Amino acid sequence: MMKIIWSLCLIFSLFNSILSFSSPANHLCLPDQRDALWEFKSEFYIQKPDWMESDTKTTTEKWKNTDCCSWDGVSCDPKTGKVVELFLWASSLNGPLRSNSSLFRLKHLQRLELTSNNLSGTLPSSISNLKHLKVLNLRGCDMFGKIPSSLGNLSHLTNLDLSENDFTGELPDSIGSLTQLTELQLAVAKLTGKFPLQLLNLSELNGIDLRFNHFQGMLPSNMSSLSKLASFDITGNSFSGSVPSSLFLIPSLMILALGKNDFNGPLEIGYNISSSPSTLGSLSLEENSFIGPISGSISKLVGLWYLVLSFWNTEKGMVDFSSFLHLKSLKTLHLSYLNTRSIVDLSLFSHLMSLSDLDLSGITVKISETLSLPSTIETLALSSCNIAVFPKFLQNLTSLYSLDISVNRIEGQVPEWLWSLPALRYVNISQNVFSGFEGSADVIQRSEKVMLDISSNTFQDPFPLLSNSTVYFSGSNNRFSGEIPRALCELVNLDTLVLSNNNFSGSFPRCFNARISVLHIQNNSLSGVFPEESVSVYLRSLDVGRNRLSGKLPKSLINCTILEFLNMGDNNFNDTFPFWLSSLANLQILVLRSNKFHGPLSSLMFDISENHFTGVLPSDYFASWSAMSSAVDIVDSTLFKYAGRSSPYYHNSVGLTNKGLKMELVGSVFTMYKTIDVSGNRLEGDVPESICLLKELIVLNMSNNAFTGRIPSSLGKLSNLQSLDLSQNGLSGGIPPELGKLTFLARMNFSHNRLVGPIPQGTQIQSQNSSSFAENHGLCGVPLQETCGGKEEEEEATKEEEEEDQTLSWIAVVIAYVPSVFCGLTISHILFSCKPDWFMRIFHSFT
Ligand SMILES: *[C@@H]1O[C@H](CO)[C@@H](O)[C@H](O)[C@H]1NC(C)=O
Numbered sequence: 001m002m003k004i005i006w007s008l009c010l011i012f013s014l015f016n017s018i019l020s021f022s023s024p025a026n027h028l029c030l031p032d033q034r035d036a037l038w039e040f041k042s043e044f045y046i047q048k049p050d051w052m053e054s055d056t057k058t059t060t061e062k063w064k065n066t067d068c069c070s071w072d073g074v075s076c077d078p079k080t081g082k083v084v085e086l087f088l089w090a091s092s093l094n095g096p097l098r099s100n101s102s103l104f105r106l107k108h109l110q111r112l113e114l115t116s117n118n119l120s121g122t123l124p125s126s127i128s129n130l131k132h133l134k135v136l137n138l139r140g141c142d143m144f145g146k147i148p149s150s151l152g153n154l155s156h157l158t159n160l161d162l163s164e165n166d167f168t169g170e171l172p173d174s175i176g177s178l179t180q181l182t183e184l185q186l187a188v189a190k191l192t193g194k195f196p197l198q199l200l201n202l203s204e205l206n207g208i209d210l211r212f213n214h215f216q217g218m219l220p221s222n223m224s225s226l227s228k229l230a231s232f233d234i235t236g237n238s239f240s241g242s243v244p245s246s247l248f249l250i251p252s253l254m255i256l257a258l259g260k261n262d263f264n265g266p267l268e269i270g271y272n273i274s275s276s277p278s279t280l281g282s283l284s285l286e287e288n289s290f291i292g293p294i295s296g297s298i299s300k301l302v303g304l305w306y307l308v309l310s311f312w313n314t315e316k317g318m319v320d321f322s323s324f325l326h327l328k329s330l331k332t333l334h335l336s337y338l339n340t341r342s343i344v345d346l347s348l349f350s351h352l353m354s355l356s357d358l359d360l361s362g363i364t365v366k367i368s369e370t371l372s373l374p375s376t377i378e379t380l381a382l383s384s385c386n387i388a389v390f391p392k393f394l395q396n397l398t399s400l401y402s403l404d405i406s407v408n409r410i411e412g413q414v415p416e417w418l419w420s421l422p423a424l425r426y427v428n429i430s431q432n433v434f435s436g437f438e439g440s441a442d443v444i445q446r447s448e449k450v451m452l453d454i455s456s457n458t459f460q461d462p463f464p465l466l467s468n469s470t471v472y473f474s475g476s477n478n479r480f481s482g483e484i485p486r487a488l489c490e491l492v493n494l495d496t497l498v499l500s501n502n503n504f505s506g507s508f509p510r511c512f513n514a515r516i517s518v519l520h521i522q523n524n525s526l527s528g529v530f531p532e533e534s535v536s537v538y539l540r541s542l543d544v545g546r547n548r549l550s551g552k553l554p555k556s557l558i559n560c561t562i563l564e565f566l567n568m569g570d571n572n573f574n575d576t577f578p579f580w581l582s583s584l585a586n587l588q589i590l591v592l593r594s595n596k597f598h599g600p601l602s603s604l605m606f607d608i609s610e611n612h613f614t615g616v617l618p619s620d621y622f623a624s625w626s627a628m629s630s631a632v633d634i635v636d637s638t639l640f641k642y643a644g645r646s647s648p649y650y651h652n653s654v655g656l657t658n659k660g661l662k663m664e665l666v667g668s669v670f671t672m673y674k675t676i677d678v679s680g681n682r683l684e685g686d687v688p689e690s691i692c693l694l695k696e697l698i699v700l701n702m703s704n705n706a707f708t709g710r711i712p713s714s715l716g717k718l719s720n721l722q723s724l725d726l727s728q729n730g731l732s733g734g735i736p737p738e739l740g741k742l743t744f745l746a747r748m749n750f751s752h753n754r755l756v757g758p759i760p761q762g763t764q765i766q767s768q769n770s771s772s773f774a775e776n777h778g779l780c781g782v783p784l785q786e787t788c789g790g791k792e793e794e795e796e797a798t799k800e801e802e803e804e805d806q807t808l809s810w811i812a813v814v815i816a817y818v819p820s821v822f823c824g825l826t827i828s829h830i831l832f833s834c835k836p837d838w839f840m841r842i843f844h845s846f847t
Pocket residue numbers: 098100101102
C-alpha cells in the first residue's frame with residue numbers, strides 16, 4: 001500500500017517537475033508545502049466585506065490544485081521549492097491564528113504579510129517557529145492580547161508591523177534581540193509601560209512608529225544611540241518630561257513626531273542640532289505642555305517642510321514669526337493657539353512659495369487690502385483670528401480646498417465669489433455675524449460644496465439651496481423659520497444635517513434621504529407626529545428635542561440598530577413607556593424627559609412578569625442597556641477626508657441640569673462617560689440593583705422622586721462614579737459602607753430622605769458639606785454634628801426597615817392596580833471629550 005502511494009507521489013512530482021521545466025516561471029511545489037498552505041487556507045472562513053461583489057474571488061479562493069508556487073500571494077525559493085513568501089493582504093480571512101496552525105509548518109517563510117484580515121485572537125508564540133522570517137506584517141488583523149516574547153527568537157527580522165491591533169501590555173524585553181530590525185511599527189494599539197529601553201540597542205532601526213498607544217514616562221536621554229533613525233513617531237501617547245536633546249543629534253532623522261503627549265518644559269528646538277540640520281523635514285510637537293518662548297533657532301531647520309507647533313503655550317508672550325520665513329520648503333505650518341499677544345501680518349507668509357496648509361487659528365492676524373498669498377494654499381484655518389472684514393485675498397487662492405474662518409467678527413453678506421473658488425469643498429464660517437448670501441438664490445447650489453458649516457450667525461430666510469454633493473450641512477443657531485425646506489430631502493449624499501436652535505415650524509418633513517446618519521433639529525417649533533418614513537436605518541444620532549412633536553414615538557426606530565444618540569425630550573409625545581428601545585444595542589444616550597410617557601397596565605404587567613421587578617423600575621431594568629456596560633470609543637474619521645484638518649464628525653449635545661447648573665456638553669471624538677438622570681419625575685419603588693452593571697457611570701441623579709427602600713450596596717461597584725444624588729426621596733435604612741470606598745465620588749447628596757445610622761467612613765464622604773446629609777430621620781457622624789451613640793441607631797435602623805418593607809409591598813400592589821403610571825424619564829449618557837481639559841471643566845462644574 002505504502003509503495004503505491006509512494007510511486008503515485010513520485011509520478012506526481014515528476015509530472016510537476018515536467019510542468020515546471022516546460023514553463024520556466026514555475027517552481028517546483030513541494031507536497032508538504034502545498035498541504036500546509038491548503039490546510040492553512042481551510043483554517044479560516046471567508047467573509048467578504050459588503051462592498052465586494054459576492055462572485056469576486058479572494059486570494060485564497062483562487063488557489064487551485066496546481067503548482068502552489070504559482071498561486072496568488074505565494075512565492076517559492078526557485079532552488080529548493082520551499083515557500084518563502086506569503087502575501088495575503090485583505091483576503092477576507094476570518095478566524096484566529098491557532099498555535100498549531102499549519103502556517104508554522106512553512107518553516108522557510110521569510111516574508112509573511114496577513115495585513116487586513118480578521119484573525120480575531122492572540123498572536124501565538126509558535127510564530128517563533130518561522131525562524132527565517134525577515135518581514136512580519138500583521139497590521140489591522142483584529143488581534144489582541146500580549147505580544148509574545150518568542151518574537152525575540154526571530155533573529156532575522158528586519159520589518160515588524162503589528163499596528164492597528166488591540167495588543168495590550170508591555171513590549172516583551174526580547175524585542176531587544178531583534179538586532180537586524182530596521183522598521184518597527186506598533187501604531188494604534190493599547191500597549192503600555194515606559195519607552196522600551198531595549199529599542200536603544202537596535203542600532204539598525206530606521207523607523208519607530210508607536211503612535212496612539214498608552215506609553216508613558218520620560219524618553220531616555222541617550223536616544224542618539226539609534227544612529228540610523230530616520231523616522232520617530234510617538235504621537236498620541238502620554239510621554240512626559242522634557243524632550244531629550246539627543247534626539248536632535250541623530251544625523252539621519254527626517255521625521256520627528258512628538259505631538260499629543262505630555263512633554264513639558266522649555267524646548268530649544270534647533271539649538272543643538274547635528275551637523276546636517278537640513279535632514280529634518282517633519283517636526284510635530286502639537287498638543288503638549290510646552291511653555292515658554294519659541295526659540296528663533298528653529299530657523300536653522302531649513303529642511304522643514306512640515307512644522308506643527310499648535311498649543312505651545314507662550315504664556316501671552318511674543319512670537320517672532322519672521323523666524324519661520326527662513327523655512328522656505330514649508331508646505332504645512334500649524335501655529336494655532338500659541339497663547340501669544342503677538343499680532344501676525346499675514347503678508348509674512350507670502351514668501352513661503354510651497355505653502356499648502358496654514359493654520360493660524362487663535363492668533364490675531366493683520367490682513368492688508370493688497371495681501372496676496374501663494375496660490376499653492378489648499379487648506380487655510382483662520383479661526384478665532386479677530387478678523388472683521390471678509391478677506392479678499394482668498395479670491396486668488398485657486399487651489400483652496402478647505403477654508404475655516406469661524407469664530408471671527410465678520411458681518412454682512414457672504415460674498416458671491418467665494419462659491420466660485422474652483423477647488424473649495426469645505427467651508428466653515430460659523431460663529432460670525434453673517435446675515436445673508438450675496439448673489440442669486442442658487443449661488444451655493446451651483447458650486448460643489450461637500451461640507452458647509454454656517455452655524456451661529458444671524459442668517460435669515462430664505463434658506464440657501466444646497467447642491468447634491470453636500471455631505472455635511474450645519475445651519476444651527478440662526479434665524480431660519482417657516483417649514484423645513486423640502487429641497488433638503490433630495491440631497492442624495494447628505495449624511496449630517498444640523499438645524500437646531502432656529503425657528504422652524506410646521507410638520508416634520510416626510511422625507512430625508514434614506515442614508516442620513518445625523519439629524520439634529522433640536523429646539524425649533526416643529527409640531528405634529530414624527531413620520532415613520534423619516535427614520536433612516538443609517539441613523540446614528542437623532543435629536544428632535546425641544547419641539548412640539550406629538551403622538552407616538554415612531555416604531556420604525558426599532559430598526560435603527562446603529563443608533564447611538566436619541567433625544568426626543570421636551571416634546572408632547574404621548575405614548576407608553578418605550579421599553580422596546582432597550583433592544584437598540586448601540587444606544588448610548590436616550591433622552592425622553594418631559595413628555596407624556598405612560599404605561600398602560602398590560603405593557604407594564606408584561607414587563608413586570610418578564611423582569612420580576614418590584615416597584616416601577618424593574619430591578620434588572622438596566623441589565624438590558626448593554627451598550628452602557630462597557631466603554632465605547634468612537635473615533636470616526638469618515639469625514640476627515642473632506643475637511644482639511646481633523647474635524648469632528650458630528651456633535652452631540654445634551655443639556656443637563658445638575659444642582660441648578662445648566663451644562664451644555666458637546667462631544668466630538670470622545671470617550672464615553674455616562675450619566676443617568678431620572679430626577680424630578682414620579683418614579684417609585686426601589687433603586688434598581690442592576691444599575692451596578694453600568695460600570696462606566698459617572699453621574700447618577702435620581703433625586704426628587706418617590707423612590708423607597710434601601711440604597712443598594714451594589715452602588716459601591718460603580719467605581720467611576722463622581723456624582724451621586726439621591727436626595728428628596730423616601731429612601732430608608734443606612735448609607736451602605738461600600739459607598740465610602742468610591743475614591744472618585746466627589747459630590748453626593750442624600751438629603752431629604754428617611755435614612756438612619758452612621759455615615760460611612762471614607763475621605764470623600766467625610767469631606768462633604770453637612771447639607772448633603774440634612775433632613776433625614778437619624779443619620780449621625782462626620783460631617784454632621786450628631787455623634788453616633790452606638791446600638792440605639794442601629795436598632796432604630798432595623799425597625800425602620802421592617803416598616804419600610806411593609807409599605808413597599810403595599811406600593812407594589814397599588815401600582816399593579818393603577819391603570820396607568822405617568823412618568824417622564826431621562827436616561828442620558830453624557831459624552832465628554834477625551835481631552836483632559838474638558839474633563840476637568842465638567843468636573844469643576846459639579847463641585
Ligand atoms: C489545533 O488545535 C485545535 C484546538 O485548539 C484543534 O481543534 C485542531 O484540530 C488542531 N489543528 C491541528 C491541525 O492540529
